[in-house]
Amino acid sequence: DAMVIQNPRYQVTQFGKPVTLSCSQTLNHNVMYWYQQKSSQAPKLLFHYYDKDFNNEADTPDNFQSRRPNTSFCFLDIRSPGLGDAAMYLCATSTPDGGVDEKLFFGSGTQLSVL
Amino acid sequence: GEDVEQSLFLSVREGDSSVINCTYTDSSSTYLYWYKQEPGAGLQLLTYIFSNMDMKQDQRLTVLLNKKDKHLSLRIADTQTGDSAIYFCAESTGNTPLVFGKGTRLSVIA
Numbered sequence: 001d002a003m004v005i006q007n008p009r010y011q012v013t014q015f016g017k018p019v020t021l022s023c024s025q026t027l028n029h030n031v032m033y034w035y036q037q038k039s040s041q042a043p044k045l046l047f048h049y050y051d052k053d054f055n056n057e058a059d060t061p062d063n064f065q066s067r068r069p070n071t072s073f074c075f076l077d078i079r080s081p082g083l084g085d086a087a088m089y090l091c092a093t094s095t096p097d098g099g100v101d102e103k104l105f106f107g108s109g110t111q112l113s114v115l
Numbered sequence: 116g117e118d119v120e121q122s123l124f125l126s127v128r129e130g131d132s133s134v135i136n137c138t139y140t141d142s143s144s145t146y147l148y149w150y151k152q153e154p155g156a157g158l159q160l161l162t163y164i165f166s167n168m169d170m171k172q173d174q175r176l177t178v179l180l181n182k183k184d185k186h187l188s189l190r191i192a193d194t195q196t197g198d199s200a201i202y203f204c205a206e207s208t209g210n211t212p213l214v215f216g217k218g219t220r221l222s223v224i225a
Contacts, residue, residue, distance in 0.1 A: 033212065040123070040217065042216055106150075106157030107157050108155075109156065111155075
């Protein structure tokens with residue numbers, strides 16, 4: 001089945017130790033997103049790629065970076081994780097038709113803990 | 116900026132109807148969505164409605180849109196325990212990424 005796959009499901013890192021979260025998709029969608037979701041909060045968009053074009057949200061900290069080496073894969077790099085970065089990180093894809101339809105397909109998320 | 120508001124909790128008995136409400140501020144919203152998130156999982160698109168529609172029905176789900184009041188609701192008929200989840204309302208203008216509400220946690224009591 002075509003899907004969005006996130007690895008790992010759970011990730012534990014130490015304060016200040018760089019960590020990379022992975023996302024892959026078999027949907028061949030041209031847009032990939034990374035969201036941060038904290039408990040009882042709305043998912044917060046960090047950035048998204050439209051094909052190779054990177055779009056950073058204005059309030060995304062510099063500590064968060066992303067790479068998209070090809071259509072199928074997208075990575076979230078947290079350079080120096082702080083305690084406040086502990087959250088669920090959700091990857092999503094979409095294939096906007098004329099920029100109107102924003103149906104998102106989500107992975108199961110990676111729950112990041114920072115010790 | 117755009118804002119989407121939802122009540123945080125709803126509790127219903129199994130077999131009853133659930134109504135989850137959402138208000139939004141962006142009058143130029145083109146599509147409005149309902150996503151479902153089960154514990155420890157990602158969000159799953161349940162249904163969506165285009166802004167020129169008043170109602171959309173899909174099996175047990177009915178979406179009502181009052182564009183004048185910027186109010187969206189999701190009705191789940193014959194609610195089952197498997198419907199227990201967090202339901203997110205989201206809106207899009209088509210030119211910007213989705214804006215989500217904080218989610219309504221639906222608890223279904225057997």
